Amino acid sequence: MRNWFTNTGGVGLLWSLLFFFSCDTSSSVDPVFKDYFIRYYGEDGDQEAADMLVAEDGKIFLLGTSYKNQSSRVYFIRTNSIGDEEVKIAFESNENEIAADIERIIAGPDAGNYAVLSNAIKNDVDYLIRIRIVNADGEVLFSFDFNRLSSQYANAITPLRDGGYYIAGKTTDIDQQQANPDLTLDTEDLLLIRFNVQREVVEGGTTRIGRSNGGAAIKVFQNDADSDSLSYVGYSDELQANDNIADQNFIFRRFKSDPASVKTRFSGKPDFNERMAASTLSPGGTWLAAGTQSDINNTFNSQRVYVVSLRSQFQQINRDIFLQENRPEVAVNVTPAGSSEFLVLSNVINTANGTRDIVLRKINLNLEYSWPDEKVTFGTPGNDDTGSAVSELPNGDILIAATMDLSNQKKIALIKLRSNGRF
Amino acid sequence: MIFSKRIVLLIFFSAVSRLLYAQKSTDDCEETLNLAATEFNSGRFYNIAKILQPCLQNGFSREQRQRANLLLTQVNLLQDDPVGAENSYLDLLRANPEFVADTARDPIDVVYLSRKFTADPVISAFVRLGGNTSPVRVIHQINPSGEINITNNYSLQPGLLLGGGFDINIRSELALSVELNYATTAYTKKQVKFNLDEKIFTDRQHWLTLPIAVKYTDTKGIVRPYGYAGFALQWLISDNGQIDWTKNDINPIEGQPPISNFIPSPSIDFMEFRNKFNYSVFVGGGVRYKIGLDFLFADLRYSFGMTNLVIPTTTYSSAGPMVEYGHTDDYFRLDNLAISVGYVKPFYKPRKLKTARTRTILKGLSKGA
Numbered sequence: 001m002r003n004w005f006t007n008t009g010g011v012g013l014l015w016s017l018l019f020f021f022s023c024d025t026s027s028s029v030d031p032v033f034k035d036y037f038i039r040y041y042g043e044d045g046d047q048e049a050a051d052m053l054v055a056e057d058g059k060i061f062l063l064g065t066s067y068k069n070q071s072s073r074v075y076f077i078r079t080n081s082i083g084d085e086e087v088k089i090a091f092e093s094n095e096n097e098i099a100a101d102i103e104r105i106i107a108g109p110d111a112g113n114y115a116v117l118s119n120a121i122k123n124d125v126d127y128l129i130r131i132r133i134v135n136a137d138g139e140v141l142f143s144f145d146f147n148r149l150s151s152q153y154a155n156a157i158t159p160l161r162d163g164g165y166y167i168a169g170k171t172t173d174i175d176q177q178q179a180n181p182d183l184t185l186d187t188e189d190l191l192l193i194r195f196n197v198q199r200e201v202v203e204g205g206t207t208r209i210g211r212s213n214g215g216a217a218i219k220v221f222q223n224d225a226d227s228d229s230l231s232y233v234g235y236s237d238e239l240q241a242n243d244n245i246a247d248q249n250f251i252f253r254r255f256k257s258d259p260a261s262v263k264t265r266f267s268g269k270p271d272f273n274e275r276m277a278a279s280t281l282s283p284g285g286t287w288l289a290a291g292t293q294s295d296i297n298n299t300f301n302s303q304r305v306y307v308v309s310l311r312s313q314f315q316q317i318n319r320d321i322f323l324q325e326n327r328p329e330v331a332v333n334v335t336p337a338g339s340s341e342f343l344v345l346s347n348v349i350n351t352a353n354g355t356r357d358i359v360l361r362k363i364n365l366n367l368e369y370s371w372p373d374e375k376v377t378f379g380t381p382g383n384d385d386t387g388s389a390v391s392e393l394p395n396g397d398i399l400i401a402a403t404m405d406l407s408n409q410k411k412i413a414l415i416k417l418r419s420n421g422r423f
Numbered sequence: 424m425i426f427s428k429r430i431v432l433l434i435f436f437s438a439v440s441r442l443l444y445a446q447k448s449t450d451d452c453e454e455t456l457n458l459a460a461t462e463f464n465s466g467r468f469y470n471i472a473k474i475l476q477p478c479l480q481n482g483f484s485r486e487q488r489q490r491a492n493l494l495l496t497q498v499n500l501l502q503d504d505p506v507g508a509e510n511s512y513l514d515l516l517r518a519n520p521e522f523v524a525d526t527a528r529d530p531i532d533v534v535y536l537s538r539k540f541t542a543d544p545v546i547s548a549f550v551r552l553g554g555n556t557s558p559v560r561v562i563h564q565i566n567p568s569g570e571i572n573i574t575n576n577y578s579l580q581p582g583l584l585l586g587g588g589f590d591i592n593i594r595s596e597l598a599l600s601v602e603l604n605y606a607t608t609a610y611t612k613k614q615v616k617f618n619l620d621e622k623i624f625t626d627r628q629h630w631l632t633l634p635i636a637v638k639y640t641d642t643k644g645i646v647r648p649y650g651y652a653g654f655a656l657q658w659l660i661s662d663n664g665q666i667d668w669t670k671n672d673i674n675p676i677e678g679q680p681p682i683s684n685f686i687p688s689p690s691i692d693f694m695e696f697r698n699k700f701n702y703s704v705f706v707g708g709g710v711r712y713k714i715g716l717d718f719l720f721a722d723l724r725y726s727f728g729m730t731n732l733v734i735p736t737t738t739y740s741s742a743g744p745m746v747e748y749g750h751t752d753d754y755f756r757l758d759n760l761a762i763s764v765g766y767v768k769p770f771y772k773p774r775k776l777k778t779a780r781t782r783t784i785l786k787g788l789s790k791g792a
Contacts, residue, residue: 024562024731029754031563033738039569040749042617044672069675077569085569380747406749407668407686411617414569423739 036397036423038404039083039414043090044068046410047075049388050099052401053114059086059136062401063102063116064388064412072096074118075412076138083414089138095120097130101156105133108163108197113141115165117157126151129167129193144199148206149173152191156219163197168232170216171208190217190234192259209260212236214248218276228256231314233279233289247296248273250289250306252314265314271296274306282336285312286365290331290344293321303328305346309365320367322375324348329359337362337392337419341370345390345400350381358387358402360421376421378402384410395419452478456487459494468498479514488518493533500532508536513773516542520716520771539779543595544769550587551722553763557582557608562731562754565738567745568616575753580609580625584761590638600636600651605629608759619671619681624750626693628757629660634705647718650708655726657701662693666748691744696737696752701730703759711767718767728756 022028041047045068053061058081066075074097078087091097101117110133119127128147132140146152146167154169171191189212194205209217215236223229232255237248249268253259268274272293279289286309293306305322322329322344333345341364347356357379362370369375379385383405391399396419404413417423459474475491483491492515499508512533515522524537556579566573586604593599612624636653666688671681707724733752744750 023729024754024756026562029562029731029735031754032735033563033565033751036739038567038739038745040567040617041569044618068672079569083569084571376741378741378746380742383747385746404746404749406747407666407670407688408684409617409620409668409670411749423736 034082036416040411041077042411047412048403049401049412051102052389053102054391063099065099066090074099087138100154103157103159105159107161115157117154119153127153129154146193158220165195166220167193168217168219188214190215192217207259210236210238212238221281235276245271248275250276267308277331278333280334284339288334288342290334292330301328305329305331317365318367332387333389335390343390345387347386355384356386358385371421452482471498485518516773538781542771542773544771547590547767547769549765549767551763551765553584555582555584555759555761557610558758559610560756564753565751567749567751573616576613578611582608584763596642598638600638602634604632621669623667626664628662631658645713647711652706654704659699662697663690664693666750703728720765722763724761726759728758
């Protein structure tokens with residue numbers, strides 16, 4: 001019997017059958033979905049992402065705006081590293097608010113907590129700026145507003161090493177005295193507001209900068225090398241020397257106490273508008289800024305992503321535009337990737353129906369693409385999907401905070417990708 | 424018109440006369456058979472073959488043919504003509520493949536002879552038609568919502584089953600069964616998330632399956648139970664899903680029902696997310712009901728899906744159902760419970776065995792005593 005079994009190849013056949021009939025179980029099927037994923041967050045109504053922060057312990061903070069029952073509230077989510085929701089809170093408010101930014105507080109009595117920045121609608125057209133100090137569980141420890149102007153709108157908050165804060169934004173208060181003589185109205189000015197460690201506005205620290213018709217401060221940076229040295233970035237259509245047409249350009253300034261009276265570095269193509277969306281400082285001390293370029297008339301279909309890389313003192317290394325099959329594209333966010341690369345997040349617009357898709361690119365300082373396919377795109381033609389923030393994890397994995405349109409309801413999404421942009 | 428009527432009448436009378444002739448022929452052959460039996464009982468063996476020959480060529484019913492060939496078998500045995508006896512017995516089995524010589528009824532030498540032969544079908548063909556339902560067994564739950572404690576409620580949906588196959592008989596009661604089936608399967612998966620929103624995913628598959636089983640069948644009686652176990656290769660032909668969202672938001676007016684908005688999706692092709700080739704193991708059983716030499720059967724089968732239907736690397740992508748509808752499939756195996764009815768046509772093959780099965784004769788004799 002044994003000889004027969006051996007001679008007929010029975011042993012091999014038996015092994016083959018055992019292999020063939022092995023059952024797929026939870027221990028034999030690798031749960032790859034846990035490492036790279038898309039996870040959705042929300043409640044009743046619509047929720048849109050605004051910003052994202054990854055804590056040192058791997059916790060992920062998502063900030064957004066929840067719209068329901070004709071009101072809007074700042075929406076705070078904390079997840080673990082695999083996107084499981086741990087905390088979800090809509091902050092109470094008497095006003096409708098739009099979330100803007102979340103940053104970790106690095107010094108002062110609030111150190112270790114988080115600064116949440118939002119813009120509260122105080123009438124139909126004007127905003128006040130609201131800062132909440134929240135702990136990791138989303139409990140609001142302190143809340144204070146900036147409402148000195150008729151209108152103020154914040155883009156980003158920067159916790160400072162002295163325990164204070166800098167807010168970058170814009171005001172739309174009309175300022176005829178500062179009006180650029182070549183412009184009909186000074187409708188938007190860059191706005192920088194400094195708070196001290198007691199969360200009080202530093203007198204003289206509220207700075208309305210420039211004479212622009214269209215401009216905004218995007219973010220203030222505190223340079224690592226010199227704690228007294230600050231930088232801010234933004235865009236403005238102030239006329240430059242030898243410039244006859246007031247087109248918007250990126251602006252970069254370094255300062256210590258007075259952000260207005262300092263040398264300005266510009267970047268932009270003559271006779272085109274470049275509106276900065278985000279800027280970042282790499283660990284290597286180089287900068288990358290991204291914004292949306294359009295023709296001087298801001299024609300919808302002329303919108304492109306404009307990027308510029310700069311050295312630490314804002315000397316330009318390279319600049320370029322990203323073309324996407326002749327579809328308009330709007331820059332959203334940038335973040336360093338490693339020591340010398342950057343991730344650029346943007347939204348491309350489907351001209352047929354106006355919906356958007358999310359686009360992510362990885363580039364180096366020379367603005368060369370790091371990925372063979374240049375970019376990854378998320379979205380479907382019928383849905384309006386937008387990216388809001390991008391971040392690189394210490395191991396090179398990528399996180400995107402996005403707003404995804406799911407069967408006509410918007411939900412906040414967390415997308416986690418490999419360093420090559422793939423799931 | 425008149426011509427047509429005449430044709431119909433001609434066919435009618437022709438058919439009636441043929442039936443009458445057949446009945447007459449059978450009656451005549453019964454007399455012939457009785458005459459042959461009388462001759463046999465009188466010990467006059469030599470004329471029996473001649474007497475039966477006309478009716479054997481044309482006229483005996485199946486039952487009469489069986490009796491005639493049994494008589495001839497006995498005659499040949501008594502005349503010491505083993506070859507003739509074997510031929511007659513083979514003719515007997517051709518007349519009634521299920522004939523089994525019995526020690527209590529038949530002469531012992533016929534019983535011994537019968538053990539050298541069998542008419543067991545080598546192959547039986549069958550067709551089946553039925554319904555099924557497919558329980559989902561989750562390998563890994565994948566929750567596209569960041570919310571934890573989201574439950575996936577799977578529910579059963581009906582499907583169809585149509586197929587056929589062959590039983591290759593190893594022994595009279597043991598067969599290797601090979602089938603080719605077409606089946607539709609379906610299930611639904613319901614999730615409640617984002618507070619009260621309800622997402623229902625209905626997944627429908629079309630399959631071709633090749634089940635191979637070892638089947639044990641009772642070989643006696645009108646009702647014959649059987650059971651089997653085996654494995655099936657499964658080819659997924661198509662997989663289409665529909666994702667229906669019902670967005671339920673709490674009504675700001677207290678006491679009012681939630682504000683609902685139902686948004687169905689079109690049918691979505693899920694083939695790019697599925698393993699096309701799968702396999703399962705199954706057990707089943709049923710009963711066969713004898714009709715003449717054939718059978719009707721009712722069958723119940725449970726298949727255990729062995730493979731993950733989902734291609735793990737396709738759970739997330741930059742487009743598709745995940746991005747458009749927030750849908751991900753769990754990693755899952757698909758079981759199947761099928762109930763079917765069918766028809767079995769055994770292809771009997773009377774033949775001489777290489778080894779006679781004579782061991783059981785003494786047992787039969789002792790029982791008879």
